[in-house]
Amino acid sequence: MIQVRNLIKEFEGRIVLNDITTSFKKGAVNMIIGKSGSGKTVFLKCLIGLIQPSSGEIRYEGRNITEMRAREVKRLRRDMGMLFQGSALFDSKTVLENVMFPLDMFSRKNQRERKKRAEFCLERVNLSHAADLYPSEISGGMMKRAAIARAIALNPRYLFCDEPNSGLDPKTSQLIDELISDITADFGITSIVVSHDMNSVMNIGDNIIFLNEGILEWQGSRDRIMDAKNEKLNEFVFASELFKKIKVADSIISESNASEQQDG
């Protein structure tokens, strides 16, 4: 369980995260959503310890990461997998070598077992055929899948994803979403996904946190997001024409249901 208490982050006097208190559901897909510049990525980077918060607590199973020594943070990070916005695969290594890298660095298994594990992870993301290719030779969607395979190689307890769908077509986005959701369920991982894509939110979001100008405005499940009474959340969700139409269709259906009930 990850718990955040009174988290504040300032950059040169400008408050980017303002007193955030929340918790992330264990073994579920937690999504942090919000407009560009709302502080989502800074929040994610605080969670993984890449940015030191100005004040507040981030507790992993009760242990506060902001007070840990460098060695403890390093140990905790071996329980984390991260999917970066641009995939961040190592250019000089093949896809298989990229997936093997965390195993080569930290696993006590022998070379054959490490390779077997890497091949299993690649198979899990349907990328076995691209094992010997370099990142420059594969598509954006394949890069994301390779990065997911690398992130799960060491069996992490937490998976962090920064805008996993950026730059991908809708079909590939859906594939990546499903992959994150399946992996979360199959391996019992706690996933935290930063996104501004409402399709992703509705596809896989179990627990949704909405940030607006560094403030946590709303938190709840995807079933409640369409009926939420938060004005800023509604502005964000219904900025898309598709979701506006869904809302209109929903209200028409519920009105006709109500009139049918009255007639009945």
Place this chain on the structure above:
Amino acid sequence: MCTLIPDVMSIVSSLESIGEYVELMRRVMAPPDRAREFFKEFSKEVYKLGVNSIWLVMIISFFIGAVIVMQIAINVASPLLPRFTVGVVSREIILLEFSSTIMCLILSGKVGSNIASEIGTMRVTEQIDALDIMGVNSANYLIMPKVSAFVFFMPVLVALSMFLGLFGGYIICLFTGTPPVSTYIYGIQFFFRESFVWTSIVKSMIYGFIIASVSAYFGYRVKGGSLEVGKASTDSVVINNILILAADLVFTQLVMG
């Protein structure tokens, strides 16, 4: 007063940079997470930074050696000086300054910019963040193999440069006869001090450390995009050149003075 403020700011910024460099080097010098991975990267870097520089060193050393002998032969045409002086002076220039200092200035352009741009690109594409998230000491993993490989291979490049510089002079003597080959060979052997070769090798290893570590520092601290990577690469070459020249001045005074 107003003109003093920017100067104070630049001094503070320089001191901050020195502090950051020292802190980075502290992380670089930590024991590697995995020795096996370190040696794998080390051997790759020996090839990339060292072996791939051999052709550049060979070509430049040969031609500059030839030009040094030609210039000295033309400018030291005094009846008061013996002709083997050309060989003596060429040898001293090549052994003491050209093969170590000048060659390192040239290599800082090739190797330094390569290191700064490679690490800078890794920074802006979040590859360094990815290493940190995995719990890898990214500074040690990325920089240590480069620094140690370049320092390790430097004596080979310097020895090659010395040999080819003197050989370039030999070829000039062979074709022009000024001075005759036998006089040139007598000159390069005359009052030869082996310690000059070792001094030059030690100097070049220090410069190799400066080139690799300073360039890595500039790459590692890049923030932004491709423009900043380009700027880091250029800045690293400029600062490397200044530091190598300053170190040469100090080293020459300490050892030869």
